[in-house]
Amino acid sequence: MKNDDIILKADDLYFSYDNEKTHSLNGFSVEIRRGSKVAFMGANGSGKSTFFLCCNGIHRPDAGTLYFNGEPVDYSRKGLLKLRSKVGIIFQDPDSQLFSASVYQEISFGILNLGISEDEAKKEVENVIDYLEITPFRHKPTHALSGGQKKQVSIADILVMHPDIIILDEPSAALDPKHTTMVNHIVDQLTCEGITVMMSTHDVNYALEWADDIALLHEGRMLMFGSPLEVFTNKTALAKTNLEQPAILELFESLCKKDILKPSLPLPRNLATLEKYIEEINTKKQYGGKHEVCKECKKAILVVSFGTSYEETRKKTIDRIEADIQKAYPDCNLYRAWTSKMIIKKLKTRDGIVIPNVKEAMEQITADGITDLVVQPTHVINGIENDLMKEDVLAFSEHFSSIRFGDALLTTTRDNEEAISSLMETWKDLPKDEVLVLMGHGTTHYANAIYAALDYTFKDMGYENVFLGTVEAYPTMMSLLRQVKEYKPKKIHLAPFMIVAGDHARNDMAGEDPESWSRQFMDAGYPVECHLIGLGEYEGIRRMFLRHIKEA
Numbered sequence: 001m002k003n004d005d006i007i008l009k010a011d012d013l014y015f016s017y018d019n020e021k022t023h024s025l026n027g028f029s030v031e032i033r034r035g036s037k038v039a040f041m042g043a044n045g046s047g048k049s050t051f052f053l054c055c056n057g058i059h060r061p062d063a064g065t066l067y068f069n070g071e072p073v074d075y076s077r078k079g080l081l082k083l084r085s086k087v088g089i090i091f092q093d094p095d096s097q098l099f100s101a102s103v104y105q106e107i108s109f110g111i112l113n114l115g116i117s118e119d120e121a122k123k124e125v126e127n128v129i130d131y132l133e134i135t136p137f138r139h140k141p142t143h144a145l146s147g148g149q150k151k152q153v154s155i156a157d158i159l160v161m162h163p164d165i166i167i168l169d170e171p172s173a174a175l176d177p178k179h180t181t182m183v184n185h186i187v188d189q190l191t192c193e194g195i196t197v198m199m200s201t202h203d204v205n206y207a208l209e210w211a212d213d214i215a216l217l218h219e220g221r222m223l224m225f226g227s228p229l230e231v232f233t234n235k236t237a238l239a240k241t242n243l244e245q246p247a248i249l250e251l252f253e254s255l256c257k258k259d260i261l262k263p264s265l266p267l268p269r270n271l272a273t274l275e276k277y278i279e280e281i282n283t284k285k286q287y288g289g290k291h292e293v294c295k296e297c298k299k300a301i302l303v304v305s306f307g308t309s310y311e312e313t314r315k316k317t318i319d320r321i322e323a324d325i326q327k328a329y330p331d332c333n334l335y336r337a338w339t340s341k342m343i344i345k346k347l348k349t350r351d352g353i354v355i356p357n358v359k360e361a362m363e364q365i366t367a368d369g370i371t372d373l374v375v376q377p378t379h380v381i382n383g384i385e386n387d388l389m390k391e392d393v394l395a396f397s398e399h400f401s402s403i404r405f406g407d408a409l410l411t412t413t414r415d416n417e418e419a420i421s422s423l424m425e426t427w428k429d430l431p432k433d434e435v436l437v438l439m440g441h442g443t444t445h446y447a448n449a450i451y452a453a454l455d456y457t458f459k460d461m462g463y464e465n466v467f468l469g470t471v472e473a474y475p476t477m478m479s480l481l482r483q484v485k486e487y488k489p490k491k492i493h494l495a496p497f498m499i500v501a502g503d504h505a506r507n508d509m510a511g512e513d514p515e516s517w518s519r520q521f522m523d524a525g526y527p528v529e530c531h532l533i534g535l536g537e538y539e540g541i542r543r544m545f546l547r548h549i550k551e552a
Ligand SMILES: Nc1ncnc2c1ncn2[C@@H]1O[C@H](COP(=O)(O)OP(=O)(O)OP(=O)(O)O)[C@@H](O)[C@H]1O
Pocket: 017, 024, 042, 043, 044, 045, 046, 047, 048, 049, 050, 051
C-alpha cells in the first residue's frame, strides 16, 4: 500500500562489493518520512555510504527493493536520471564530486543535463550562487577553492536541481569549525524548506540536537531506528556501534544522580536547555517538584512524604509518585516536602541535598503566590505524621483561597481493597505453598488498627498466604511467626509494606541482625527471600494517589 508520508523506503536490501563473499548491506530496511531529518550513524564500515549510493541509483542492490515516492526504483537510463534529479548526494570529499573547471560550469552541469533551456538554467544557477553566498569566489577555478568553498559548491551542485531528498555523507568531515557552522546553517535552511535530509555523521552531540530520527546501522543492517532520545539513551546499542552518549545527556544524568536536577525533567537535547535547567535551580532553591513556577498558574500540589536517605529507592518510589502526579496535572506547580527531620538533616550533611520540611515548603509556596493548594501525603495511614503535617499546612491557610488534603494511602475500605489488588497484581504467581509476609511500619496512634484489618482483608479476598505485620506495633513479629507456622509454608517471601524500601526494609526486614525478620524466619527453619520493593513501585499504588488528589 502506498503511504504518502514515506518518501523513501528500503526493503531488505543486500549489496556486496565482492561477489557475495561479504555483504555491505545485509538485509537493510528503513522508512524515511517526507520532510524529516534523519541522522545515519554507526561504526566505520557499517554500510551508511553504501546505502546512500543505493538511494540515488549509483549502486543497484543485489536483492531487496528500494522505493522512491512509493514506486520501486526504475533502473533504466531515464529512470535513473529522474531519480538523481530528486535524490542528490553531497559526498564527504568534494574533490570526488567536482569535475568542471569553473564554479559556474560546475553548478550548471547537472541542471543542463535535465534538458532545460540555458536561460532558465542560468537563472537557477545565479539564485543558488546567491543563496549559498558563493559570489565572492564564483570566478575562481574549482581546483583553487578552499575545502569549505568546495563544500559550498558541491552543495550548490545538488541544490540547483531542487531535489526532494538531500543526502550528506559526513558533511563536516575535514571542515574547520567555521565552515562546519556554515554547512550546519545551510542544512537548517534546507530542512526549513521541507526538503528531506539524510546525513551520516559520527557527531552524537550534533545528531541529538538536529535529527528527528536516528538510524543506527550495524554490519549492514538496521540495529535501531528511533528518536534521538530513544537511541542515545540505549547504552547497549551505542556500545555495539562504537558511539558514545552525547555529552549533554551524560552531564544531565550525572546532575540527576547528584540530585542537582530532577530526573523527571524532559531530557535536554542541547546545551541551551541544560543551561536553562541549571539556571532555574539557582533562582529557586526549592528541591523537588517543578522548579519553574508558572507565573499565571496559581494552583499547586504539595506532595508530602516521610522521606528516605536511600537514593535508589527514592528514585523508584517518591520521585515516580511525584512524576506521575506532575504528568497528570501538568498545569499545576508541584512542590515536595518531607516530614522526617532526621532524614532531611542526614541528606543535608551527607550529600549537601536540601529538602524542605512542610513549613519551609509552605513558605516557598506562599512566596510564589499560589492561591489554591492540594496537599497529597504519601503516608500509608492517617497517623501522627499525617496529623502534624496538616497542622503545619493549615498554619498558612490565611494566604490561600483554598487548601485541600488528599487522603493518606489507606483511608477507606475501597483504598484497602485497591491496595491489596495493586500488590497482588505483582505477586499473582505466588505459589500456594509459599507465603508473602509484608512489613508495615506501625504506630501507637489509633490508626494502627488498619494493619490488622488489612491482614484480615487479604485473607477475605482469597489470599490466605499473605500476612501483614508491623515493626513498631501490632501485628507483631511474634504473632506473624505463630500464624505463618500454622500455614506450614515451604518458603517465605519478605517485602516492605512502606512507600520506600529504605532503612526498615534493609535492616529490620532483610538485615543480618538476629532480630531481623528474615533471620527470625530462617531460625524458625524457613527458606527466606527478601524483596526490596517499596509500595511506591507498584503502579496501582501510584494510581491510588492520583485518585486521592482527584477526590480532593
Ligand atoms: N568501493 C568499495 N569496494 C569494496 N568494498 C567497499 C567499497 N566501499 C565500501 N566497501 C566496504 O563495504 C562496507 C561498508 O562500507 P561503507 O563505506 O558503506 O560504510 P560506512 O558506514 O559509510 O563507513 P564510514 O563511517 O567509515 O564512512 C565496508 O566493509 C567497506 O570496506
